[in-house]
Amino acid sequence: MKRTILIPLLCMAIASKAQNVAPLWTDFVQAKKQGKTPVLPDFSYAGYHWSEKNLPDLSGKKVFKVDDYGAIPNDEGYDDDAIQKAVDAAEANPGGGIVQFSRGKYLIAADNDSTKQIRISKSGIVLKGAGSTAGGTEIYQANMRIHGRQFLFQPAAGGQKKLTTIVAGAGRETYALMVQDVKKLKVGQDVVIRHRTEEFTKLYFAPLDLKPQWTRLFGNPGGMQIYEIHTIEKIEGNQVTFKNPIHLDIQMVKSGSWDIENYNSISECGVEDILFSSNWKNYPEEFIHHKNQIHDYAYEAVGMEYLKDSWIRNCEFHDLNEGVFIRSGYRITIENTHFRGKKGHASIHARTGYGVLIRNCSFNGAHHHGAGTGYSAVGTVITKCSLGQDQNFDIHSGQPYATLYDDIKGGVFYNLGGPEGGHPHHGKELVLWNFQHESVKDQHYNFWDMSRRRNYTIAAPILVGFTSDRAVTFEKAGVNESQGKRVLPLSLFEAQLELRQKGTNIAQTK
Structure with missing residues (x-):
């Protein structure tokens, strides 16, 4: 060989x-x-507005100070409720707002209940601190909450619905395809190409062999999961043209259809100038990959799910099992963000999205995994x-x-x-x-x-x-x-x- x-x-x-x-x-x-x-x-x-625009400067955006809602930095009290109240007030404001943190250390996670999270569910909300280095803003997770990302951006409602079916193949790096009907489609709409069959999976990977141990690829509903997010640029007859390229060859198969579904998201959300840290640094064991759920998932900072045109910039993540988790993100930028401290599991993980951009970041061996991707991300x-x-x-x-x-x-x-x-x-x-x-x-x-x-x-x-x-x-x-x-x-x-x-x-x- x-x-x-x-x-x-x-x-x-x-x-x-x-x-x-x-x-x-x-x-x-x-x-x-x-x-x-x-x-x-x-x-x-890739990136915020496909990197055609700079990240926003936030000038003129209404400010909601967490201190005004009961948060007190540098004390022994927990600030989760006050932060959530500030978020809720910003969400009630047309156009959202900046949830502003003062200098100092804010405590969150008073117990081990992983279902308790600070939730952001509407567009236009930005969490902004006074800097991620010494003398700035630190948000400290005091107690472990296994599988509980403490700041979770996620639409309040939604779900995916089939809009139409693709009726002919299309080549990778092309922009147009033919659909059964266009009644539920419109220019400017964000949609998802969805497909999953064993038949297409074998065509896609041929002539490479597939191991029987890769069980998710076989049977019904087995197969490689396709989840490509696109924005419609024009519609001519039954031909739909996207603004962004298709990144694989679409091949018609007998065992399943290629569908177009809606993409439900919130947008223009951000996180800036904050140090996220946790009590993981005081846990009496050094990290061992997959030793148990504590080692992998006890302290998790930020989750971003179904976000479009959003960002994280100028932040630091210290002493965490997981820094940033992105699911189904579309046109997301993470830049000038750094990972330090006691070794943990995952730094940034992007899955089932399109065009996530991670730029000018450093990972410094602070997590087992540096920046990465998985599960249908494109x-x-x-x-x-x-x-x-x-x-x-x-x-x-x-x-x-x-x-x-x-x-x-x-x-x-x-x-x-x-x-x-x-x-x-x-x-x-x-x-x-x-x-x-x-x-x-x-x-x-x-x-x-x-x-x-x-x-x-x-x-x-x-x-x-x-x-x-x-x-x-x-x-x-x-x-x-x-x-x-x-x-x-x-x-x-x-x-x-x-x-x-x-x-x-x-x-x-x-």
Whole structure:
């Protein structure tokens, strides 16, 4: 079996500016000009308003100070009720508002009841502190609440309803498809492409073998779960055109339909300038992955479910089992946010959404898993982030696809997460672009490992500009281009965004 060996590079060589333009970037630019399908997905449709707008400056937005509702920083009283009252007042205000925290330490979680959470259920609510570093705002979870994210953004009501059925196949990186009828559709509407069958799953992964232990893929209602969120740009007859690209080949099968459903969400919510911390630092054991529910889930800070055009920025998460959990997020940005302290389970996890952008964040080995994705997520982008040595990024099974790790410093990708029944870990188009691997030992990666339970099953990943500080070998990579040297553009996400918005090829200007 052929193996690719990467010679270790000196740190100075790794840091030096690349001069070679990646052939896959050239292919992408040419394919866009010619209306053809590029090898690379277009990852530029990620982040708040697809990164077409800056995060809002909040000027003129009404402020609701938690202190005015009974919260007192730096005392021994618990502030959950007062914070919820401030949130409720902001939600009652047309357009929402800023839930403002003063400098100091606020205590939450007076008991172990995991059903008690501070809930945000309407659009336009921003939690804002006075800074996430010393002298700023700290929100401290005093007691463990297993599987209870203490700040939960989630619509109050909703549910998914079928709107129509797709009647013809469509290619990946295209924008239009044919549907049975358009009576329940309108321009500007957010919808979800839904499908799940064993038949399509086998077509999608062929010719790769699927293990019988991957039980969620087989039978009825087994199969890879497809959940792509899109915004309708135009409707012509029974053809619907989306603003954002479809990231897999839609193939008609006999055993199940491809449906269009509604996407119910809240939007324009944010978290800014807050340090989240917990009593996990005083628990009398060091973290052991999956030792028990306490180690994995006792102290969890922020949950964001069914949010659109929302963000977290300039925050820190210290001494937590889980920092940020995102479910079905659409156009979310997390930036300039950092994870520190006693090691925990998961830092940021994005699942079943489209276009979550994690940018300029550091993970510092503070969690077993660095930033990651799983369970049907599409178009997730992690860019310009740093991981600790031998900290793995998190691909938590459930077949996410079209994921970009872009200009990442540090970290590894062995011992990925997720139950065996939910494998393989990742579908097609996992792209590692200018990934700087850092490990204490030499590593060998077989990307479709059928022999070991807790390793990795990733369908033909694309590696471009991969560098490492140790010897690394690969099996079953889809593409391994320009190994051992960084390439231009240094950031694929930034280059694709610049090309889409301005038509500029930044690889030719640097």
